[in-house]
Every structure is written in structure tokens, then in C-alpha cells.
Amino acid sequence: MKILINEEEIPKRWYNILPDLPEQLPPPLDKDGNPIKPDDLSAVFARELIKQEMSDDRWIRIPEEVREVYRIWRPTPLFRAVRLERYLKTPARIYYKFESVSPAGSHKPNTAVAQAYYNMKEGIERLTTETGAGQWGSALAFGCCMFDLEATIYMVKVSYEQKPFRRILMEMWGAKVYPSPSTNTEFGRRILEKDPENPGSLGIAISEAIEDAVKHENTKYTLGSVLNHVLLHQTVIGLEAKKQFEIIDDYPDLIVGCIGGGSSFSGLFWPFYYDKVHKKAEKDVEFLAVEPTACPSVTKGIYVYDHGDTARLTPLLKMHTLGHDFIPPPIHAGGLRYHGMAPTLCLLVNHEIVKARAYNQVEVFDAASIFVKTEGHVPAPEPAHAIKAVIDEAIRCKKNNEEKTILFLLCGHGHFDMKAYQDYLEGKLIPYEYPEEQIKKSIEKLRRLYPWIES
Amino acid sequence: MDRILEFLKNYGIGALEEYKRWSKKSKIGLIVNPIAGMGGRVGLKGTDNKYELALKLGAKPVAPGRALEFLRYLMREIELYTYPGDMGENEARNAGFDPIVIGETGDVTTAEDTKRAAVDLSKTVELIVFVGGDGTARDICEVIGDRIPVIGVPAGVKMYSAVFALNPRACARIVNEFIRGRTSFELREVMDVDEERLNSTSPRLFGYMRVPVISNLVQNAKVADRGNKDGVAVNFLRIFDKNTVYIFGPGGTTFHLAESLGFDKTLLGVDIYRNGNVIVRDASERDIMKVLDRYDKVKLVVTPIGGQGFIFGRGNLQISPEVLKRIGKENVIVVSTVEKLRDLDSLKVDTGDEELDRELEGYIEVLTDAGFVRFKIECYS
Numbered sequence: 132m133k134i135l136i137n138e139e140e141i142p143k144r145w146y147n148i149l150p151d152l153p154e155q156l157p158p159p160l161d162k163d164g165n166p167i168k169p170d171d172l173s174a175v176f177a178r179e180l181i182k183q184e185m186s187d188d189r190w191i192r193i194p195e196e197v198r199e200v201y202r203i204w205r206p207t208p209l210f211r212a213v214r215l216e217r218y219l220k221t222p223a224r225i226y227y228k229f230e231s232v233s234p235a236g237s238h239k240p241n242t243a244v245a246q247a248y249y250n251m252k253e254g255i256e257r258l259t260t261e262t263g264a265g266q267w268g269s270a271l272a273f274g275c276c277m278f279d280l281e282a283t284i285y286m287v288k289v290s291y292e293q294k295p296f297r298r299i300l301m302e303m304w305g306a307k308v309y310p311s312p313s314t315n316t317e318f319g320r321r322i323l324e325k326d327p328e329n330p331g332s333l334g335i336a337i338s339e340a341i342e343d344a345v346k347h348e349n350t351k352y353t354l355g356s357v358l359n360h361v362l363l364h365q366t367v368i369g370l371e372a373k374k375q376f377e378i379i380d381d382y383p384d385l386i387v388g389c390i391g392g393g394s395s396f397s398g399l400f401w402p403f404y405y406d407k408v409h410k411k412a413e414k415d416v417e418f419l420a421v422e423p424t425a426c427p428s429v430t431k432g433i434y435v436y437d438h439g440d441t442a443r444l445t446p447l448l449k450m451h452t453l454g455h456d457f458i459p460p461p462i463h464a465g466g467l468r469y470h471g472m473a474p475t476l477c478l479l480v481n482h483e484i485v486k487a488r489a490y491n492q493v494e495v496f497d498a499a500s501i502f503v504k505t506e507g508h509v510p511a512p513e514p515a516h517a518i519k520a521v522i523d524e525a526i527r528c529k530k531n532n533e534e535k536t537i538l539f540l541l542c543g544h545g546h547f548d549m550k551a552y553q554d555y556l557e558g559k560l561i562p563y564e565y566p567e568e569q570i571k572k573s574i575e576k577l578r579r580l581y582p583w584i585e586s
Numbered sequence: 587m588d589r590i591l592e593f594l595k596n597y598g599i600g601a602l603e604e605y606k607r608w609s610k611k612s613k614i615g616l617i618v619n620p621i622a623g624m625g626g627r628v629g630l631k632g633t634d635n636k637y638e639l640a641l642k643l644g645a646k647p648v649a650p651g652r653a654l655e656f657l658r659y660l661m662r663e664i665e666l667y668t669y670p671g672d673m674g675e676n677e678a679r680n681a682g683f684d685p686i687v688i689g690e691t692g693d694v695t696t697a698e699d700t701k702r703a704a705v706d707l708s709k710t711v712e713l714i715v716f717v718g719g720d721g722t723a724r725d726i727c728e729v730i731g732d733r734i735p736v737i738g739v740p741a742g743v744k745m746y747s748a749v750f751a752l753n754p755r756a757c758a759r760i761v762n763e764f765i766r767g768r769t770s771f772e773l774r775e776v777m778d779v780d781e782e783r784l785n786s787t788s789p790r791l792f793g794y795m796r797v798p799v800i801s802n803l804v805q806n807a808k809v810a811d812r813g814n815k816d817g818v819a820v821n822f823l824r825i826f827d828k829n830t831v832y833i834f835g836p837g838g839t840t841f842h843l844a845e846s847l848g849f850d851k852t853l854l855g856v857d858i859y860r861n862g863n864v865i866v867r868d869a870s871e872r873d874i875m876k877v878l879d880r881y882d883k884v885k886l887v888v889t890p891i892g893g894q895g896f897i898f899g900r901g902n903l904q905i906s907p908e909v910l911k912r913i914g915k916e917n918v919i920v921v922s923t924v925e926k927l928r929d930l931d932s933l934k935v936d937t938g939d940e941e942l943d944r945e946l947e948g949y950i951e952v953l954t955d956a957g958f959v960r961f962k963i964e965c966y967s
Contacts, residue, residue: 159596167593175590322608325663326766334604341590341601352590357597450598471599 132211134226134375141198141205142370144190145363148401148475151189151408153482156474157449158185175344175352179249183360189405191363193245200244200277204233205367209375210541214505216525223528224381225521227541228372228399231508235300237543238395239270239355242364246353247274256349257281261311261336264290264465265297266543267355272306282306283350285313285339288331296547311336318342333469356392357471365398372538373402382414383538385524389516390420390429390487391466393473395542404484418485419524420476421516423467423495425563426459428452429480429487431570451477453573460563462492463551464512488520493562495519496555499545511543512551611665612765615707616653616685617726619700619718619741620672623648626743626903629870631854633743634721637694643870648903650677651938652741652754653717657681659758661765667711669703677717700725708734713764713798715757717741720778723749724792727776732796735771737761740805740936744901746789746891748774748807749797752966753899753936753943756803769798775807803966805934809893813923815839817955819846822887822921825953828861831881833874833913835888835902839921843887856904871906878912886910887919890933892926897963898946899936907939915945920952920961927954932964940965 149156158166169181176184183191193201212225230238250258258280262268268284275282284306291298291310298308311331312319316339322329329335344352354361376382386403388396406412422429432451450472459468479485495512498519503509510518517539528535545552554560591602621640625633628643654677666685668674673695678685689706691699700718704726707714713735716722719742726736727749738750739757751757763769774797777789788810797804815838822843834840836854844851844859851857855868858877866873878884886905888897897920898905910918920933935946943965951958 159593161589161592167589167596171589172593318605318608321663325608325661329766332604334599334601335608337594337599337601338587338591338605338608342587345587345590354594357599452598471594471597474597 132213134209134211134379136206136371136374136378138202138206140371140374141201142193142367143198144192146366146370146402146405147183147186147189147191147359147363148397148404149359150187151405152475152478153484154478156478175341177246177249177253177255177351179253180246180360183363184358193367194248197245197248200248201241201367204240206371207232207368209372210506212506215502215522218501218505219522219525219529221525221529222532223525223535223537225525226383226536226538228368228538229508230368230395230540230542231544233270235266235270235273236546237266237270237511238365238368238398238540239267240273241367241398242355242361242394243267243270243274243353244277245364247271247278247280250351250353251278251280254349255280255351257283257347258351258353259283259285259340259343260353260355261285261287261333261340262290263287263333264294265301265547266466268306268308269297269300269304270355271353272301272304275306276304283340283343284308285311285336285343287311287333287336288329291331294547311339313339315339316342356394356469357473359473359475362394362397362401362473362475365394366401368395368398368540369400369402372399373406381536382412383416384414384535385417385419385537387419387421387517387520387524387537387539389464389467389513389540389542390422390472390476391469391513392471393476395540396420397473397476399538399540400485404479418479419520420480420485420487421520422487422489423459423462423464423516423563424489424491424565425462426453426468427489427565427570428472429477430489431565433574434477434481449477449481450474451480453570460561460566462512462563463548463554463560464492464495464516466511466513467516489565490516490519491562491564493560496551496560498522500555508541509545509552510541511545511548514540514542515545517541607767611663612713613665613667613711614761614765615711615714616666616668616674616678617700617703617707617714617716617718617722618649618653618672618674618677619716619722620647620649620695622718622722622742623652623903627871627906629855629868629873629904631743632719632721634697644872648938649717649741652739653677654681655940656715656717656739656754656757657683659755661762664765667707669699669706673699673703697721697725701729704729713737713761715739715761720744720747720776720789723747723776723795724778727793727795730795732773732794734796735764735798736795737797737804740899743903744779745805746777746779746808748805749776749795750805751803752805752934755940756966760798760800760803763800764798769800771796772799773797774799774804777807802931805896806893808891809929811838811892811923811926813925814955815842815923816846818921818923818953819843821953821955821957822846827883830883830885831858831860831865831877833858833869833877833884833886833905835886835905837889837891837901839889839923839926840887843921854901856902869904871904871909874904874909875912878909884913885917885919886913887921889921890926890930893929895930895932895934897933897935899938907937907942910937910942910946915950918950920950922952922954924954924956924959927952927959927961932962935963935965
């Protein structure tokens, strides 16, 4: 069952959570503990985006030109997963908001389009960014294409070579895609001199994209997750979902989403959090974030300032962290191995407003397999984590005979993830559990750095 | 640039470390022990406190050549820190580096200079590379312990410690990968036998150092062989020819063979034997060459070092590349217990002559207590 709204009901404002947080977030600081001012960021980000990043306004107007582009795929459908409910014989009502219908196949264009627009308005001609497997890169390539901007994408070299299809997609939208480390930047050239075989990393690609933006006129840098302005652009997802629930006169008891940097899940649950804080809903909705056991930053990490040596005594943004040295194993849900995390999400987890849970990739693909066979849509490995949590909840509802309303985000399709599904079908997936030893060591090291942390 | 990356760090995006790591040049420290290995060719069992004697016997420096070979394969984009003169500066300049030279030394360098260099360099560098043997490793271990990573270019007479690369080229490869952040680290043994007491081949554990490791390129520590040496001796007697001159290399297994032939062999030296007579005891390179001039039928009997697998280049430098070229691979008899072979992936050679090392590579029939066993020789160049 599909719940649709018409194009006029595409939200006219984004929701910004900052004024509604249970405590104020400290400002971002540099290594000496001094606040980083908007001016410091103006070399790489558009002015309007910096303003949104630090804004205290609860509602931010969505420009008509952006809504115009949103119309290509928005509003996205809200599905009731009737076949999945029947299969599970659950009294729970399961809904999912479906972001796979965007041209890039995920939620990412919600912010890519907005970022491209503001840059275009400020006279910027070219945007740079980094991408791992290509999810964010393809979203930005599409966004730039819509506003006639050039896009320069630094793609981690090993992905560039092994996963050509998203690269081709980016090139179809007119983007220039370079394997990183590249010879475009001084930083990339320096690495290649020392290490011609370097396979690249997200950190290297980020540095290249930033250097490119800093050193060229009319060029800015963009980021696809963790920053506040990115998360607030995603709230079109939750705002639409709320309208769709009004139509069917229902309201979620539980909202589930996967978390890497935290942008897709925030986009879904923030508008419902607004209802909760301002007591606008009859139900007291719960929020559940799902992450992989291979990279359990929120479920197993420590909530701390993890910022290395010199700045560790200053009140930096707190995050959940497994320590700098922790390198998660190579799971298929690459988006959930992202090393950054939205500070707002960490804060809400710490206040126990958002709960977190972790699953291994084998049980996650088992859940995805049930979903594909009942609902037909093939999810990306990242939202499959949310599906696993939803199935578990639905089964619990069956045991307790509870009629809960569960909403989750299907943030992207898995059409570019057939290698992962192939490995699953061939029994080659490894159920990476919590790497207890490695995490223990990493946390012990953190405790030595921050002796005041309590267990 | 830094400021933007600092900003992103607030969100857990750790590009800053990577940016800094690649942007700056790695600081590598080099300590050459100029007298290391000099005793080897003249038949001394080490050069600690024996420099004068080694000189008198006509010994020539070994370490500078090994250091140069290492530096030739080392990445250029680094800051090389070293000590003056023959403790690293000369080699670095000869190899085309522009080193940052710190500290002072006297005319003849001593263990104290090595220790002072290690302490001074450890204040600045990320990794210390030393060129020397077990004695040098011991001096550095004493003052550095496992505080910063250390790796050795093998250039001593004995190298029973597990802190050496297989050869200078392998060491350069490890250091290059260290600079790229791609090595793991292990606490590895520093071992030494007392050069004054030559009745044992069992080294003593002296301490541990933190060593950057790439599998197969760092040598293991020597381990004792508890195999059936009598069995090897019995099989050796079967192929023994009384008209042939036998040059026995050092080690417990060859010592045992000599015993069964009824001659009194040195444990750590090279001894030459023919039909019931000892021709030379504890021979130097020069002694061996003289024997080769005089006799036609000569065989060389060597045994691998337990746990390490070296048949040439460790503990038997008297058997120099020149000696080996004269004798020829076909006249080398490798003897070993099966027990000792079981611990080894391959036999290893590090003669100091790259071309010869490559010629020696391939398969050889090893005489064991269970007869002949085909085994691989590798040089990892």
C-alpha cells in the first residue's frame, strides 16, 4: 500500500533541530581551543550554508528553485509493508519512507541539490567533493547538473578501479571524476611521489577536494553528511512522512533508521522529535538508530572529546568514538563505516532520546532477503540494517500482541550493491561481530588520554 | 587548509592526521657502526673490543657498503638524521642524501657513541635504522628499549637477534613501507652470545625492541636445534671422501660431524680438514683462499642457523663472496637435522654481493638425518 501526497505538499521549510536540543552544542574549535568562526569556513563553503550551519532559526525556507528540482522525484512515497506484515504474522503496522526513487537512488540529493543551488546563487562555478563508493559523489554530480555547475569528484582510487558503475553515472551527469590520490593537487602529487601504488582513502580524498577548492577561484567544497546544514536539508523526508501519516490518521510509535554519519536518519526523525519536544503528538514516539556490529561507535564507543593531543582539554564537540586507531573491517555497508558522526545525534543518544542497536551483516542480509521477497524492493546494505531491527520489533509485537506503528527509512536502493548480494547468496559474507579485543585496546587508550571518563 | 580540516575534526572526520602525515617528510634516523662485521672475514667472532686486532689482521670495513646498499633503495623524500663522519654522515652523502647531522664523535667510535647517537636521534626521529650486528643492537636496546621503532641493516659478524631485515634491500623496503604507514609493529628479541666465551652457540636474550615488520622481510631470532645430529653425522660419513678437502663452517651440526670424524673443531669458527688431518683451525678468508689455491677437490660444509635459515652471511663472513665464487654452488654441502629444517620456510643467503645471492637462489639437496631433502634457497632481493 502506497501513501502519496501531491507535489504542492513538498515542504516549504526545512526543520533545524539546534534550538530544540536538550543542551546547547559547544561551537567547533580549533586545535588550540579557539572557536572556528564563519569567516574561517568561507574559503570552502557557501555563505548561506555557513549561516545555516550555525543558525538558531527553527525553520529555514526552502527556495522555490530547489523545490522545483525536488519535484523530479518528491514527494517520495510512504509504503505500508503489508506483505512483510503478513509474512511475519505481526499485529504491528510497518511503514517505510522510500528515498530510492531519487535520480541518484538515495536520500543524498536532498542536500546535494540545495548545496548546489546556494553555491550557484553566490556565483560559484565549480564544486568539489570526495566520495568512497560513489553514493555522495553521484548525488552531487546530479545536483550540479541541475544548476549548471561543474562538479569535480575525488573518488578513493581503489573504488574508482573496482566499482566503475557509479563513476560512469557521475560522468553521465557531467562530473569530472578523479581517482584519489590524483595529480590534480599538490597533496595528491606528494603522496604519489612517495607511494605510487597508494590505494587512497576517504581522508586523502577529502584533503584533495578541500585543497582544490581553496586554491581555485569560484570553487567551493561540499560534504554529504554530519554537518548541521546537511542534516537539516534531509528533513524534507520526515516532514513529508508526517503529512502522509495525517492522511491515514496514524502516527509512529517507533522510528528506525541506519546511521553512518547520521544524515538520513536525522532527516526522518527530526520532525517527529519536534512534535515530541513541543508535545504536539498524542504518542510518545521512540527513536532507534541501527549500526553494524563491525563498527559499533554508538553502541560500544565512549562519549568523549576524541580530538588527539593538544586540544583534548578544551570543550570540543563530544562524539561517540572507538578511538582514532580503530579501523572497522571491510563490511558491504560502506556508508556505515564513515568515520564521522553528527554531534547532534551523539548528544541525543547520550540523553537516551535516541536508542541504538547493532547487528552483524549476515543477519542484516537475511532480513534484506525477506524484505526483497515480500516487498520486492532491493534495499542498499545500509538501510537493510534498519530492516533487520524492524523485523525483530515486529516479531516482538507478535509475541506481546502489541499493535505498534513502526516507521523506517529505506534511504536507498541496492542496485549498485549486487556484489554484496552475490557474496550473500554464495555464503561468503562474514558475520563480523564486535571486535572485542580491538575495541577494548582502543578504549583503554582513550581512557589513558582522558582519565576522568567514567565507565 | 589546516583550519578546515580542524573544523571537520569536530565532526569526527579524521582527514587532518592523514593530511599532516603525508604533508610532512618522515624523519628517519641512521646509525652506522663503522667497525661492525670487520672481524668476520679475518675469523674473529665479533668486533666488540677487537677493532685493533681486526685491523692488524687486515680487516676491511663492512658496514659502509651495507649502509650504502640500504640507502640506495631508500625513498628520497625523507629527512635523514644521522651522526657525523663514518657513523652515517659519509654514507648518507655518498648515497646522495643531504642529511641533518647531529652530535659529535671521536676518531675511533665506540659503543658509547652508538648509545649517545641513539639517545640523541630518538628525540627527533620516528624510526632508527642502525647498520651493525648483535652488539650494536644490544647497545641501542640498552638506551632506547621499545620507546621508538628500530630496525637493523644486517652488517655484523653474528646476527642472532630478531631485529634485522633479511638484507639491506629488504630493510629499505620495510622503511619505505613504514613511511607509507603500512607496516605492523612487533616487540622482537635482541640476542647476543658473549664473544669471550666461544663454547656455546646459544645466544642469551638481552631485551626487546619495537620493530616495523613486513612478513618475510625481517629475520627471526636464532633458536636452538634439538634434532638428531648423530643421524646427520652417520649419513655424512657415508658420502665422506678421504681425498677431498672439507671446509667446515661454524655451528653445532658441523661441530658434531667433525667430532664423529675424530677431529677437534672450533664451534664458531671455520676449520679445514683433509683425511685425518686438520689443515687450518679457525681459518680466516685469506687462509681459505690459500687452501683453495693449493687443492683441487674441495667441499664446503655449512649448516643453516636455527630459526633463521641463513647458510651464508651470518656468523661465517670468512666464507666471503670471493671464496664462494671460487668453490661454486655445486661444491656446497648443506647439512641439517630434519627438526631444524621443519621450522624454516627456506634457506637464506645474504653474502653482501647481490649478484651472487641471486645466483645461489634455487634448490639444493640438504643432507639430513633422514637422507637428502630438497630445499629452497632464497635471497629476498
